[in-house]
Amino acid sequence: MSSPLTRLCHITLQVSNPQKIITDLVSKFRFRPFAARGLDGAAPCQVALRNGEVVFIVNEISKGPDLLYDSQVPLTSPDTACNVSYEVDDVPRLYQRLVSDGCHILVPPTQLQSDAGPVSYCVVKSILGNVRHTLIDRTRYAAAFLPGFEPLKKDDGGAPADVTCVDHVTYSCPRGTLPQVIEWYRRCFGFQHFPLREGEDLSRGFEISGPQIGLRLTSVECPGRAEVGKFVFAESLPQTGMNQIDQFLQHHPEGGIQHIGLLTPNILKAVRALTDSGVLFAGQPPSYYNDPQKVAEILRAGFTPQQLSPFGILVDSSPVLQDEKDGDLKFLLQVFAEPLFFKDSLYLELIERRGAQGFGEGNIRALWRSMQDMINGLSQKVQEGAVTQ
Numbered sequence: 598m599s600s601p602l603t604r605l606c607h608i609t610l611q612v613s614n615p616q617k618i619i620t621d622l623v624s625k626f627r628f629r630p631f632a633a634r635g636l637d638g639a640a641p642c643q644v645a646l647r648n649g650e651v652v653f654i655v656n657e658i659s660k661g662p663d664l665l666y667d668s669q670v671p672l673t674s675p676d677t678a679c680n681v682s683y684e685v686d687d688v689p690r691l692y693q694r695l696v697s698d699g700c701h702i703l704v705p706p707t708q709l710q711s712d713a714g715p716v717s718y719c720v721v722k723s724i725l726g727n728v729r730h731t732l733i734d735r736t737r738y739a740a741a742f743l744p745g746f747e748p749l750k751k752d753d754g755g756a757p758a759d760v761t762c763v764d765h766v767t768y769s770c771p772r773g774t775l776p777q778v779i780e781w782y783r784r785c786f787g788f789q790h791f792p793l794r795e796g797e798d799l800s801r802g803f804e805i806s807g808p809q810i811g812l813r814l815t816s817v818e819c820p821g822r823a824e825v826g827k828f829v830f831a832e833s834l835p836q837t838g839m840n841q842i843d844q845f846l847q848h849h850p851e852g853g854i855q856h857i858g859l860l861t862p863n864i865l866k867a868v869r870a871l872t873d874s875g876v877l878f879a880g881q882p883p884s885y886y887n888d889p890q891k892v893a894e895i896l897r898a899g900f901t902p903q904q905l906s907p908f909g910i911l912v913d914s915s916p917v918l919q920d921e922k923d924g925d926l927k928f929l930l931q932v933f934a935e936p937l938f939f940k941d942s943l944y945l946e947l948i949e950r951r952g953a954q955g956f957g958e959g960n961i962r963a964l965w966r967s968m969q970d971m972i973n974g975l976s977q978k979v980q981e982g983a984v985t986q
């Protein structure tokens with residue numbers, strides 16, 4: 598089946614203190630608020646921010662009237678990224694299909710009229726945790742964002758964009774749930790397996806195990822629809838010890854969005870700019886940049902270890918099946934930033950792709966360890982009272 602999704606539209610964060618997250622997104626991550634509603638207190642506060650084509654809507658968790666283009670998470674929810682919203686061409690048709698498939702609909706088809714034309718949407722709950730998807734048709738709507746949001750006057754263009762779009766969304770899943778989750782996304786939205794290794798079995802995914810790591814990754818995509826982005830589903834393997842997937846599940850027991858990969862055309866430039874504005878990136882031990890094989894890989898990619906090591910940027914040129922075999926070196930560069938929320942939830946990752954379509958399979962151990970070190974360092978600081986949750 599071809600996918601009913603045409604492109605990823607925005608990702609919603611639901612938080613108890615929107616001001617704090619908005620301040621961090623603006624002052625550190627260089628997002629610009631460009632539209633909002635509820636600033637007068639008459640409706641729950643919803644603020645849309647962008648960096649490049651990446652749009653986040655920050656919603657206040659409240660028990661007031663319902664949100665536009667979303668539905669509330671329970672008041673007791675931790676801060677959470679819980680809605681990946683897509684543009685679609687035909688809301689009523691997709692809604693009918695989802696209903697006949699037995700999906701849980703949170704908001705039935707709703708139409709908003711405005712001078713710029715109509716927008717219709719519905720919200721479906723995913724089979725995974727608190728995740729929901731708002732499906733929006735704005736093909737007959739001629740204004741910039743969405744009706745119901747007021748453009749913000751101070752939207753002056755701001756700093757140049759650091760990122761272009763959402764590359765992938767990675768979900769932490771409870772152990773054993775991957776087959777049902779993948780099947781749900783196939784049936785509802787036409788996502789298909791994106792194998793990270795030759796002969797990879799869909800239900801087993803790509804397993805990485807060793808000292809302090811035990812991870813199963815399965816990636817899916819909508820073929821031919823790069824604008825939809827990929828999903829990565831991550832599950833911990835038994836006997837891994839405490840790890841980032843299970844730590845996430847302590848706060849989101851049924852699973853949810855663990856990190857969002859943002860595509861950047863120039864990772865060095867983006868990481869420098871974000872570091873200057875106060876973002877901390879996960880570091881790498883010197884051994885990563887001293888390893889002769891890695892040094893050769895970095896040099897082949899046209900960088901030097903000295904350029905990348907101050908920011909902990911990782912390079913990977915291990916090919917996946919889908920990489921074009923035209924003889925050019927394909928590689929990607931990636932790094933995790935500190936979590937946006939309390940210690941172990943919602944990481945933003947920067948990823949620059951130079952022809953490589955995977956997720957840095959050769960780097961996942963280093964990426965995993967850097968995230969784990971960051972979580973452990975932050976929980977240590979929380980215990981010492983140096984950081985409040």
Ligand SMILES: O=C(O)C(=O)Cc1ccc(O)cc1
Nearest residue numbers: 767829831841858956964965
């Ligand atoms: O490389 C990526 O972006 C991935 O999505 C792989 C991944 C998934 C989960 C982790 O806790 C760490 C790395």
